[in-house]
Amino acid sequence: MSADTNALLDVRDVSKAFGSVAVLRNVSLEVKRGEVVTVIGPSGSGKTTLLRCVNFLESYDSGSIRIDGKEVGFREPGTRQRRSERDLAGMRAETGMVFQSFNLFPHLTAAGNIMLGLTKVRGKSQAEARQIAEHWLGRVGLAHKADSLPAELSGGQQQRVGIARAVAMEPKILLLDEITSALDPELVGEVLAVVRSLAEDGMTMLMVTHEMAFARDASSRIVFMADGGVSAVGPPKEILAAETSNERLRSFLARFRASHF
C-alpha cells in the first residue's frame, strides 16, 4: 500500500529490460497533485523510458504505475493483462505528453492540432473545441497563429502548440520529455516560460530535462536517475548542491557544469 495516499502518480518498483539490457531497475517515485517533479540523469539512465511508461507508450516488465489510484496499462495491479485498446486510450487521455521532437500533426493547423483530441476524445463540438484551442493558443502567446500549419511555425512556436495540445485536454498530469532539447538556444526561453506559468497555475508535471537552471527554479523535487534506477531524490537545493555525498550525482553535475556553463 502506498504510504502517501495523496500521490497522483505512484510508480512502484517498475522494471523493464530490452532483451538482456535492464533500462529500468525497481524505479519508484511519487508525484503529488500540483507538484513539479524533474528527472535528471546521464543519457541512457532510463529517464525517457520511465516517462513513456507513465502513459504506456511503452510497457514494463514488473511493478505498477498508478494515476489517481488507477493502474495505467494493465487491468489489475500485479497482473500482466493489458487493458483493451479503448481502455488504454481512455487512460492516456488522462495524461498529457509533450515530446522532444514536437510531433505536431503536419496536416492540421495549430488550432486543428489542439482540436483533434477535444472533438474525437472529449466529444466536444467543433465550435467549443475551437474556443478552447484559441484560449490555450492565447495562453502560450500564439493566438495569431491559430490557422498556421506547423511548417509555418518556428521550433519554439511548434513546441508551444505542442504544450497547448497537451494541456487543452485537461490532463491530470503533464509529461514533458526533454521538450527544449531540439530547440535553438534562443528559443528555449519562450517554451520554458510557458511551462513555468503552467506550474504556477498548479499543473502537476513530471519532466525530463537537461535545463538544470530551470529544474532548480521550477521543481518541487528532483529525481536523479543513473543506470536505470533512482539514485537520489530531494528538493532542488539538496540535489544540485555541489557537495553532495552521492558519487554518481557529483560526477554527473561536474560533467554537466563543465559542458554547460
Added chain:
Amino acid sequence: MLSQILYAIPFLAQGFAITLWVSLLVVVLSLIAGVALGVGLVYGPAPLRWAVRIFSDTIRGIPILVLMFFVYYGLPAIGLHLQSFSAAVLALTLFKTAQVVEYLRGAVGSIPKGQSEAAMAIGLTFRQRLTYVIFPQAFRRFLPPWINGVTDAVKGSALVSLLGITDLMQAINQVIGRTYEAMPLYILGALIYFAVNYALSLASRRLERRFAFIRE
C-alpha cells in the same frame, strides 16, 4: 473499310464497357482488400504479418497471366469452378491487391513514429489514429503509385480476353477477324486505352496538387 469499322462501333463499345467494368471491379476490390491487408502487415500481430508477407511476395512473383490461368483452369481441380468473368476478376484483383499492400506499407511506413505516439498520447484509439492522423498524411504518398497501378489495371484488363471474355481487346480482335483491318483497329484500340489512362493521370496530377499543402 471505314463503313465496316463504323458498323462495328456498337460492338466495340460493348467491349469497352466490359473493359471499364472489369477495371473498376479490380481497382475497387483490390483497394479495399489491399488497404485492409496492408494495415495488417504494418500493425498486425506476427502471424498476420507473416501471412500477408507470404501472400504478397508469392502473388507478385507470379506472372499475372499464369495467375489467371491458374484460377480459371487450375482451381476446378480442387472443386472450385468459376465463370470466366469471375475467374479473371479474381486473378486480377489478387494481383492488384498484392501491389496495394506494398503501396500502403510504403506510405504508412514513411510517417514518423512520433505521429502515432502523439496521437496515442492525446487518447485516440487505433482506428482514430489511422483515420485522423496516419492516413491523411500517408494518402499523399500512396496516391502516385496507386494511380499508376490503376492505369496498369486498365491495361492489364486486356488479358481477360484470353479467357474468352469480350472486352475491348477481344472485341477488336473479333472485328479484325471479320474485316482483316488489323492496323486501323489496333490503332483505334490503342487510342481508347490511351485516352482512359491519360485522363486518369491528369486527374491524379490534380489530386496530388490538391494535397500538396501538407508540408513537413
